[in-house]
Amino acid sequence: MPPRPSCQEAFFLPKMKLPPEGPAEWNELGRKLITKTRIFELDSVKFRHPVRETERDFVVLRPPEWVNVLALTPDHQLVLVRQFRYGLKTFSLEIPGGMMDRGESALVAGQRELLEETGYQGGTAEILGAIAPNPAIQDNHCHIVLVRDAVPSGSIAWDPDEEIEIAWLPVDEVLALARNGGITHSLVLSALFLFEPLWLKMKADHV
């Protein structure tokens, strides 16, 4: 009896169903502004398929770049913010963050948002990476900044109508909240989980 084919060998959806070159990179033909809000522009973008030459319009949100901050205190707690979120009309526990100003680097923006929202400032800051909030309908990234040795050393500068509860918890407790539903914001979850391997290394090194 021949060996049972692996799932991969048995895969009956032939690649030939795809265009030989795989999914195509559509070409942008032009765009027009649908509406502009305080926090993003919404465009309708016309694309053309390079092979089929069909054209289709897609909506694209154009927010500024975003930044999220993992602010680690000297005793290895993470600084958290809790605020009312108007989209889901609920309170959300998150890490500090916000919109980057035009021309501002992620490092500078992260340190600025941390200070403005929480009054914390750090010794050093580094970029852990960047993720795509939603590449299907948004053209921005969310940058993840790690600030070490964050201590309360400045004054809060909330935007009008901003009200933030500031909290801090040991990293492992924050990761547990991320896994048990205490934290639900996908950008915050991604940042925390991408930080986790570095955190495990820091713990192993007794840093």
Added chain:
Amino acid sequence: MPPRPSCQEAFFLPKMKLPPEGPAEWNELGRKLITKTRIFELDSVKFRHPVRETERDFVVLRPPEWVNVLALTPDHQLVLVRQFRYGLKTFSLEIPGGMMDRGESALVAGQRELLEETGYQGGTAEILGAIAPNPAIQDNHCHIVLVRDAVPSGSIAWDPDEEIEIAWLPVDEVLALARNGGITHSLVLSALFLFEPLWLKMKADHV
């Protein structure tokens, strides 16, 4: 010498700066439609602060509920899809998923999207959780569905102009891609990392 205060004890941003009851839950006064697209409605929503009685308008995206699917083959590979994403104008490696139909459960939607996008069907399906794509500006959730024993057993039903490359990789390799930048979509990252503890348990149990 007194013990050095912990970071928490030294915290000098008094809670009294906050309203005594913490951040307030704003009341919605009304909303109006700004624009309606194929994949979401965009509303302007007027809120009033319950104490200060100030009023402010916020924009809220209203997409349908979303679902993402972790489809595990019998030999413990995850089914992946790679497609051109119009927001970032780039290819993105993701898990299958999409918009839930009105009245459709997450379980049914997850199995439907898996079948439509990849032709895979599973033995069982379960909900792993739900996350908030962006609670600040969106009112929807992304549900995470785990489908076990997924095998190619149906026919693909792509939307017009949908072109998807279907791939499959061992779970550990997918998690490595999530950590090294090979996967960048925040909703996919969150789903993979929320699945990770269960996966580690499955491996330990030799399931």
